[in-house]
Amino acid sequence: MIVKEGKYTIERFAEENSLTRQSAINLLSKLKKQELVTISGGGKQKRIYTIHHLPKKKTNGFYDVVNKYSPEKLQPRFEHYVNGTYTVEHAIIDGVRIGDTRTLEATKYLFKHVTNWKRLFNLARKEKIEKQVITLYKKARETIKCKRIPERYIK
């Protein structure tokens, strides 16, 4: 059965493919297992099913972390998948490396959630962007209520 790409509600999907509601649910469930469908909504919100022509894994990288914590949301420039532990500190470094104004604005909200300053500055040192991280932190402190950085990292 060929299913067209796009966004559907369950009713639209059933109608488009001449299926009963239950058959449509079954088919979408099958497609979901093949990673060809992503679902948004649920609960009070109506579910919207997005069908892709290629298997799509759920991203779990920089943009997911930023969009979780920052009130300024970002449209991903690239798909970012992480195998391993990706922390807020990693995300700050990636944000500074991407470097455009909008990304920096969104990234500064992450300082509120830093738990391991040592990790942050080790990563910054490795990428040689310590100065930029401190500048962004100072900017964040001016506008957002965030934790105080240990003095030794600013010197």
Next chain:
Amino acid sequence: MINTRDQEELFKLIADYLEEDIECVAIGGTAMMFQGYKTTTKDIDLVFKNGKERAIFIKAIEKLGYTQKSLKFIYDEKRLKNKNKPLLYSRGDERFDLFAKDVFGFEIETEKFVQRNDFIGKKELIISTLSKEYLILLKAITNREKDYEDIENIVKIEKNIDWNSIIDAAIQKRKQITWILHDLEETMQKLKKIIFIKKEHFDKIYAAEEKQK
């Protein structure tokens, strides 16, 4: 042969054996697997920023039992003579084709990636993948046994391929790789049997070839 899941597990394992964090770009079958165009590949093609990062990666895979193999019978004569040829490492069915800085003289623009996969173990291995247009062009350049089949796979799945950008990239690199336009045209001629490619794209290649002469 290696499948998507095994490939991810392998990269995760390699990340644990690295001595430094490194970044590279996946091309060929590996990139196709990351983007979902296929589920298995014979070889894992990676392009590193420089020889130093490639050496770090090689050190890690040698610890895992991969050994260097000859390039003979895999690449044709003109590619074997190229000074930017890859290093080949294999272990059983799995094979790494490791390029440094460029692919047979075709420099990779690392900032133009569309997907990033981070493998965070004891160290970090960051693998980026390029757009489908780049994948097609690089497949046309490497031109190994299964490369044409892979290109066919991509064009069958993707309806909106920007041929202009592929040709422009090839024209830009024609000084470094003299055969690039010829190989691309040959591939496009073969593809014409399965998809429609506008005549103006071929004309653009012929005009560039004329100019080169």
